[in-house]
Amino acid sequence: xxxxxxxxxxYQEPFGLExxxxxxxxxxxxxxQSSTSDEDMLEIAGASLDFSMADDDPPLDREMGGFSSxxxxxxxxxxxxxxxxxxxxxxxGTYEDFNxxxxxxEKSRDRDRHREITSRSKESTWALIHSVSDAFxxxxxxxxxxxxxxxxxxxxxxxxxxxTDLKEGVCLAGFWFxxxxxxxxxxxxxxxRDKCPExxxxxxxxxxxxxxxxxxxxxxxxYVIWALLFSLLAVLLxxxxxxxxxxxxxxxxxxxxxxxxxxxxxxxxxxxxxTITLVLAVSSGLSLGKEGPLVHVACCCGNIxxxxxxxxxxxxxxxxxxxxxxxxxxxxxxFGAPIGGVLFSLEEVSYYFPLKTLWxxxxxxxxxxxxxxxxxxxxxxxxxxxYVEFHMPWHLLELVPFILLGIFGGLWGAxxxxxxxxxxxxxxxxxxxxxxxxxxxxxxxxxxxxxxPNEYTRMSTSELISELFNDCGILDSSKxxxxxxxxxxxxxxxxxxxxxxxxxYTAMWQLAxxxxxxxxxxxxxxxxxxxxxxxxPSMAVGAIAGRxxxxxxxxxxxxxxxxxxxxxxxxxxxDCITPGLYxxxxxxxxxxxxxxxxxxxxxxxxxxxGGLEYIVxxxxxxxxxxxxxxxxxxxxxxxxxxxxNGYPFLEAKEEFSHKTLAMDVMRPRRNDPPLxxxxxxSMTVEDVExxxxxxxxxxxxxxxxRESQRLVGFVLRRDLIISIENARKKQDGIVSTxxxxxxxxxxxxxxxxxxxxxxxxxxxxxxxxxxxxxxxEIVVDIFRKLGLRQCLVTHNGKLLGIITKxxxxxxxxxxxxxxxxxxxxx
Numbered sequence: 001x002x003x004x005x006x007x008x009x010x011y012q013e014p015f016g017l018e019x020x021x022x023x024x025x026x027x028x029x030x031x032x033q034s035s036t037s038d039e040d041m042l043e044i045a046g047a048s049l050d051f052s053m054a055d056d057d058p059p060l061d062r063e064m065g066g067f068s069s070x071x072x073x074x075x076x077x078x079x080x081x082x083x084x085x086x087x088x089x090x091x092x093g094t095y096e097d098f099n100x101x102x103x104x105x106e107k108s109r110d111r112d113r114h115r116e117i118t119s120r121s122k123e124s125t126w127a128l129i130h131s132v133s134d135a136f137x138x139x140x141x142x143x144x145x146x147x148x149x150x151x152x153x154x155x156x157x158x159x160x161x162x163x164t165d166l167k168e169g170v171c172l173a174g175f176w177f178x179x180x181x182x183x184x185x186x187x188x189x190x191x192x193r194d195k196c197p198e199x200x201x202x203x204x205x206x207x208x209x210x211x212x213x214x215x216x217x218x219x220x221x222x223y224v225i226w227a228l229l230f231s232l233l234a235v236l237l238x239x240x241x242x243x244x245x246x247x248x249x250x251x252x253x254x255x256x257x258x259x260x261x262x263x264x265x266x267x268x269x270x271x272x273x274x275t276i277t278l279v280l281a282v283s284s285g286l287s288l289g290k291e292g293p294l295v296h297v298a299c300c301c302g303n304i305x306x307x308x309x310x311x312x313x314x315x316x317x318x319x320x321x322x323x324x325x326x327x328x329x330x331x332x333x334x335f336g337a338p339i340g341g342v343l344f345s346l347e348e349v350s351y352y353f354p355l356k357t358l359w360x361x362x363x364x365x366x367x368x369x370x371x372x373x374x375x376x377x378x379x380x381x382x383x384x385x386x387y388v389e390f391h392m393p394w395h396l397l398e399l400v401p402f403i404l405l406g407i408f409g410g411l412w413g414a415x416x417x418x419x420x421x422x423x424x425x426x427x428x429x430x431x432x433x434x435x436x437x438x439x440x441x442x443x444x445x446x447x448x449x450x451x452x453p454n455e456y457t458r459m460s461t462s463e464l465i466s467e468l469f470n471d472c473g474i475l476d477s478s479k480x481x482x483x484x485x486x487x488x489x490x491x492x493x494x495x496x497x498x499x500x501x502x503x504x505y506t507a508m509w510q511l512a513x514x515x516x517x518x519x520x521x522x523x524x525x526x527x528x529x530x531x532x533x534x535x536x537p538s539m540a541v542g543a544i545a546g547r548x549x550x551x552x553x554x555x556x557x558x559x560x561x562x563x564x565x566x567x568x569x570x571x572x573x574x575d576c577i578t579p580g581l582y583x584x585x586x587x588x589x590x591x592x593x594x595x596x597x598x599x600x601x602x603x604x605x606x607x608x609x610g611g612l613e614y615i616v617x618x619x620x621x622x623x624x625x626x627x628x629x630x631x632x633x634x635x636x637x638x639x640x641x642x643x644x645n646g647y648p649f650l651e652a653k654e655e656f657s658h659k660t661l662a663m664d665v666m667r668p669r670r671n672d673p674p675l676x677x678x679x680x681x682s683m684t685v686e687d688v689e690x691x692x693x694x695x696x697x698x699x700x701x702x703x704x705x706r707e708s709q710r711l712v713g714f715v716l717r718r719d720l721i722i723s724i725e726n727a728r729k730k731q732d733g734i735v736s737t738x739x740x741x742x743x744x745x746x747x748x749x750x751x752x753x754x755x756x757x758x759x760x761x762x763x764x765x766x767x768x769x770x771x772x773x774x775x776x777e778i779v780v781d782i783f784r785k786l787g788l789r790q791c792l793v794t795h796n797g798k799l800l801g802i803i804t805k806x807x808x809x810x811x812x813x814x815x816x817x818x819x820x821x822x823x824x825x826x
Contacts, residue, residue, distance in 0.1 A: 092719050092762060095316070099698065100648060100805055101259045103352070103787030105764070106317035113311070137309045138322075142360045144305050145326050146367025149298040153333035153368070154375030156279055156290060156297075161377070163283035164460045167226040168219065169201040181379065220452050227284045227448040228441065234280035234530045235440040242273035246529045249274075249296025250349065251638045253327060255647040256299075257320050258351040259787050266303035266323075274300070278531040282460070286447055287522040289461060289536025295330035295349070296531075298368070302326030317352070324350040325361040331604070332365035333372045334535070336383025340604030341365040347600045348638070351652065352787065384462075388469040389610050392578050395569045399620055401553055405546055405586045406621040410628025412541060413593020416523060417633060421640050424527045428644075436529035443524055450521070456507075456514040456544075461536045464514075468543040468583040469609075479503040479510075480547070480579075500555055508548060515544040526637075534637060538594045539587035546586020550579030584609060585621045593625040596636035643818075648805050656780040658815050663772035665779070665811045666793040666801035675801055677703045680712045681743050685724060685757060686736035692721060701792055701799055702742050702763060709798045712742060714767035714790075715759070727757050769794050770803075776811065783808050 095101055121131035162178040171182035183196035202222040203215035210219075238245045244252075244265045252265055264270065278293050302322045306312040312319050327349050331341035342361045346353050372383050380387070427433045451457035456464055472481035482503025522537040554577040557570045570576035588605045592598065602618045634654075635643065642649045668675055676691060678700045691700065698717050704710040727734045733755030740757045749756060769792045770779055782788060783805055793801045813819065 092722050094718065095261050096698070096718060097261060097263045099261055100789050101261065101316040101787075102789050103259055103317055104768070106315055110311075110315050110318055113315075134311060137311060138356075138360060139363065141302075141305055141309055141312065141322060142325055142364040143367055144308075145298065145302045145322070146329050146364045147371050148301040148305070149294075149326065149329045149364075150333050150368040150371025151375070152275055152297055152301070153294055154372050154377045156275060156282075156294070157372075157377035158375075159279040160282045160290065160460075163230065163279060164285070166283070167223045167285065168458075169199055170205060171199050173198045184379075223285075223452050223458070224445065224448040227286075227444055230280045230284035231286060231440050231444040231530065232437065234277040234284065235437050235528070237273050237277050237280075238529050238531075239436060242270045243529075244270045245274035245277055245531060247527065247531065248292030248533045249299070249531075250292050251641040251645065251647070253295060253299055253323070254349045254351075254638060255642060255649050257323055257327075257349055258649050259316075259320070260648060261316075266300045268300075268304055271297060271300035271304065274531055281530040281532060284444055284448075285451055285458075285460070286444060286530070286532070287461070287518055287525045287537045287540075288530075289533035289539075290531075291331070291334035291535035292533030293531040294334040294533075295327050298326045298330030298333070299323050302329075320352060321354070321357045321360075324353055324357050325364045328361035329364040329368040331600075332368045333383070335604050335608060336369060336372070336387065337604040337607035338362070338365035338369045340600055340607050341368075343600035343603050344597070348595070348597055384608065387608060387610070388466070388471065388580060388584070390471055390578055390581050390584075390614065392471075392576070392581075393613060394578070394581060394617055395576065397565055397569070398553075398577075399617065401549055401582065402585050402617045402621050403624050405542070405549060405582065406589045406592075406624025407628050408545055409542055409586065409589025409591075409593040409621065409625035410630075410632070411593070412519070412545075412590050413538075413596075413625060413629040413637075414632035416519075416538075416594055417629075417635065417637050417640050419523045420526055420637070421644055423523055424641070424644060427527065440528050440530060443521070443528060447521055447525070450517055454510050454514055454517075456510050457517055461540045465536070465540055465543050465583075465587065468540075468547045469580045469587075471578055471580040479507040480551075482507075499558060500551065504551065508551060511544050511548060515541065515548070518544065534594060535591060538591045542586035542588065542590030543583040544586075545590070546583040547579050549586070550577065550582030553577055553582070554579055581614060581617070584614070585617050588618050589621040589625040592622040593629045594637050596626055596629065598622050598626055648809055650780075650784055650805065650809060652784050656777045656812065658776065660776040660811070660815075661772065662770050662774040662776060662779050662793050662803060663800070665776060665807050666772070666803045667807060668801055675701065675799065677701045677706065677709075677799065678715065678740075678742075679703060679705055681739070681741050681746070683740055684736065685728075685734065685738045685740060688720065688740055689724065689736075692717060699790065701767075701802065703799055711767075711769065711792060711794060711797070711799045713763040713765045714792065715742070715763050719762040720759070723759055723762055724757070731755065731757070767792050771795060772800055776808075779803060780808055780812070 117127075117131050117134055120127040122128075161180075162176065165179040169179070171177040171179070173182060179199055182199045201210050201215075201219055203218045204210040206218060207215055209215060244262070244267075249265075252262060256262060256265065274293060274297055278290050278297070281288060282290050302325065303319070306319050306322055312322055324345050328338075328341040328345040331344045332338040335341070339362075342358065342365055345361055346358070350357075369383060373381075378384075427439075432439065456467075459467075467478060467480065470478070470480070472478075472483070480503075482501040484499040484501050518537060518541050522534075522541070526532050526534055526537070557566050557577050560566065561570055566576075584605065588601055592601050595601070601622050602615060605618050606612060606615055639649075639651065676695055676697060678688060678691065680702055682705065699714055700717065700720075701714055702712045704712060734757055735754050738754045738757050740759055742760050742763050744760065746756055746758060767790075768782065768786070768788055770782070772793050772795045774793075779791065782791065788805065790802055790804045792799060793803060
């Protein structure tokens with residue numbers, strides 16, 4: 001989801017040295033406090049509410065103490081000085097909320113851990129067993145994630161199906177049965193299978209009959225009441241217990257996988273509430289889907305299960321590898337597409353995706369799909385409700401309407417993104433955002449009132465897509481299949497192209513009205529304070545447009561089969577046009593236009609259809625929609641929401657083509673105060689504490705002296721505070737006048753002087769540096785490929801300034817004529 005009001009609190013204070021600085025409430029002399037994931041003040045839609053849930057899942061970065069052999073995050077060797085930090089302190093090397101991790105330090109830390117385990121494995125059998133279990137733990141974790149994600153997806157599917165049908169009636173044989181399951185044991189004929197006596201509408205249950213105007217009004221009323229009840233319960237649960245459970249979650253997942261920390265976003269409260277409210281939101285009939293939120297649910301499972309394994313609990317970079325695999329499992333259960341899930345994680349959400357993660361993602365997606373298949377939530381032995389198989393080949397000339405659908409998908413995607421972002425921005429900047437419950441109530445009421453009279457909007461969106469994808473057979477009783485039949489020309493199960501009957505024409509104008517409604521209502525629905533996915537509504541818009549076009553081409557071929565374009569391949573009595581295929585291509589085009597997915601989209605769609613024959617039409621439509629949408633606006637919906645929220649996400653796909661230098665971006669700028677630095681051997685504890693209290697920077701360069709400005713290293717603010725406080729408590733003789741040394745060896749002190757404090761072990765001796773004349777395209781590449789938090793700028797070995805990730809993002813925004821102050825977070 002995409003609104004900042006969905007976040008726990010909104011940071012609005014100015015930054016010193018920009019992204020290096022976050023105002024750390026606990027960073028004050030004498031009392032360092034580590035905030036838990038749900039103990040902060042919570043801002044929802046402008047209203048501050050305090051929800052204390054101290055027992056929430058540990059934050060993403062808890063217990064991240066490093067190994068004593070690791071030298072402060074640099075890439076150099078081991079520190080030779082043994083000081084009071086011989087054992088890593090709890091909290092040293094960890095990160096504050098709304099900060100970016102140091103990928104280089106995390107990877108180096110993991111390499112040190114692995115070397116230590118490998119060297120010990122040769123010493124004893126127990127150490128060898130520990131080494132084997134450490135290597136196996138990743139696969140075991142993937143197995144657990146797949147099992148949990150598949151089980152939750154099955155629970156969500158079954159519950160949503162039942163509650164959606166509950167709006168229209170109830171099963172007398174057992175209220176827990178949905179309409180389809182209720183009628184399984186009925187003796188009704190195939191054509192009356194939806195009218196079995198075991199299932200009664202609310203008018204039949206209350207009035208004793210289901211015919212007449214009053215019965216229709218009562219059913220209408222009950223439909224709206226149930227929809228409002230479900231949606232209000234969903235928004236109240238989100239607001240009261242887990243504000244991070246709103247939206248699709250994919251923009252935030254992308255940002256987290258790039259190294260950003262949002263504590264509590266993947267915690268157990270978020271998982272529980274998102275699972276419950278996702279069922280409620282989908283059942284309410286709002287124009288949203290469960291597929292996007294299932295990625296968030298799977299990532300919550302991955303994050304929580306990481307705490308069972310020390311390797312992943314204590315390393316943020318390793319944990320993000322797990323979250324990439326969890327995202328693949330989420331898409332796998334959402335669409336029944338394990339391979340598409342892996343490609344989605346690789347193409348759309350992951351920032352760092354090594355080959356090992358590819359294998360593990362595939363395994364997690366496989367286990368998740370197998371688990372969901374074992375549960376069989378739809379009773380059709382399929383993983384999704386709208387699985388379909390087509391048997392007729394397509395003709396080369398049909399690429400023209402397929403490309404037209406691609407153009408429509410690109411136009412719709414660009415229109416939707418602009419409209420939705422404008423509405424979400426308005427929600428953030430006006431009083432509208434202060435009333436999330438009222439907004440959900442109004443949108444649900446409008447949706448339900450408009451949806452009930454039209455059978456294609458009354459049914460769930462997944463059922464609608466299933467109906468639109470369907471290839472009409474002899475026994476189909478849907479309006480979309482009410483053709484004028486000529487059974488003399490029927491050959492086996494294949495039906496020839498036929499003249500449309502009155503039912504088809506009725507369905508066409510109902511679908512046209514449904515298309516208009518879906519196009520506009522989805523703009524206002526995506527971004528509300530309920531779980532809301534965008535895959536299914538986008539596919540529904542494209543499927544409706546595709547089915548309309550498919551029927552039009554079919555009737556054109558039937559009545560004008562002697563035209564030159566049809567004469568060679570579509571003779572009279574032949575079955576040559578499949579409207580359901582057009583619906584599928586349209587769905588892919590619109591989903592591609594909104595998300596800008598290409599490869600993963602095509603694979604997901606052909607896994608849905610079970611055939612490779614239609615890859616070319618899907619590829620043509622997906623690429624056309626992407627080209628058209630990119631021509632209007634470069635950003636997909638998730639990137640647009642990341643920018644709207646001001647997350648520090650550095651897009652790896654875009655090239656930096658401007659000719660600026662590092663000195664143009666670094667801080668301090670001309671006329672700014674000088675850079676705040678710490679000297680290596682001449683500052684006291686009191687001096688350092690004064691700097692910490694008077695500034696809000698997240699770290700400080702360490703230099704030989706203020707005069708020389710020769711760079712020694714870089715030290716993080718959080719590590720400094722924890723180390724100083726720990727030294728005051730545990731090391732005798734440490735007072736405010738004690739001198740802090742970052743050097744390898746300290747000079748002998750007079751007997752009367754206070755004890756010195758050696759902090760070389762927390763110093764990064766190899767911070768990344770560039771010269772002031774380094775082109776910014778190289779600097780941007782370094783930030784992207786190494787995942788840096790900051791980079792120091794030097795000239796002839798002297799420290800000049802610093803460039804942070806936020807400085808880079810602001811610079812890119814300025815060059816793109818965007819508001820640089822929209823980058824809110826560190």
